[in-house]
Amino acid sequence: GQQVMQIPQYQHVQEGEDFTTYCNSSTTLSNIQWYKQRPGGHPVFLIQLVKSGEVKKQKRLTFQFGEAKKNSSLHITATQTTDVGTYFCAGYTGRRALTFGSGTRLQVQP
Amino acid sequence: DAGVTQSPTHLIKTRGQQVTLRCSPISGHKSVSWYQQVLGQGPQFIFQYYEKEERGRGNFPDRFSARQFPNYSSELNVNALLLGDSALYLCASSLTTDSGNEQFFGPGTRLTVL
Numbered sequence: 001g002q003q004v005m006q007i008p009q010y011q012h013v014q015e016g017e018d019f020t021t022y023c024n025s026s027t028t029l030s031n032i033q034w035y036k037q038r039p040g041g042h043p044v045f046l047i048q049l050v051k052s053g054e055v056k057k058q059k060r061l062t063f064q065f066g067e068a069k070k071n072s073s074l075h076i077t078a079t080q081t082t083d084v085g086t087y088f089c090a091g092y093t094g095r096r097a098l099t100f101g102s103g104t105r106l107q108v109q110p
Numbered sequence: 111d112a113g114v115t116q117s118p119t120h121l122i123k124t125r126g127q128q129v130t131l132r133c134s135p136i137s138g139h140k141s142v143s144w145y146q147q148v149l150g151q152g153p154q155f156i157f158q159y160y161e162k163e164e165r166g167r168g169n170f171p172d173r174f175s176a177r178q179f180p181n182y183s184s185e186l187n188v189n190a191l192l193l194g195d196s197a198l199y200l201c202a203s204s205l206t207t208d209s210g211n212e213q214f215f216g217p218g219t220r221l222t223v224l
Contacts, residue, residue, distance in 0.1 A: 041217075044215070088152050097158070097166050100152030
């Protein structure tokens with residue numbers, strides 16, 4: 001079955017440093033979504049990427065979808081303590097099951 | 111507008127028992143999906159329902175079942191509970207089953223099996 005892996009599992013940064021998480025799928029994805037889950041909370045939708053090579057920005061967050069539509073990345077510039085949480089990528093292979101990655105937990109030291 | 115609601119918030123059961131979890135989607139959303147999230151892992155897809163019909167099923171045993179009601183709310187049932195069923199159970203609603211739809215998650219039900 002489809003597998004979605006994320007690296008790193010955990011990252012601890014100083015406030016103001018940049019952060020990147022990478023997502024790799026074993027199969028081609030029709031689209032990819034990114035979610036953020038705060039400690040003790042539930043996943044909250046951030047963005048969706050659909051086109052090969054697509055890049056989208058949300059303030060300090062930059063999302064990229066690979067050319068082969070099998071990988072994606074999320075980059076945060078100048079992290080803030082409000083960025084703390086676990087970031088998940090999730091993809092569809094064309095079927096209705098949304099497969100989540102293992103997540104990257106971000107800790108920001110003030 | 112009210113978001114996705116789930117009940118109960120916490121639940122403690124013993125092995126072999128049965129449990130029913132409930133979910134009310136956002137008004138106007140016709141699709142409900144259920145996910146299991148074990149501590150430290152990403153949510154795993156269990157079921158998707160749309161217009162009271164099962165539209166997708168993940169790799170879970172037959173002990174897991176669900177249904178959707180005419181008002182689009184949904185129930186997840188788990189029979190013969192195992193210790194490994196301890197997890198956060200998340201419900202998510204979306205407008206349709208279209209893969210491009212954003213999933214709106216509820217706060218979850220924390221199930222502990224002793």
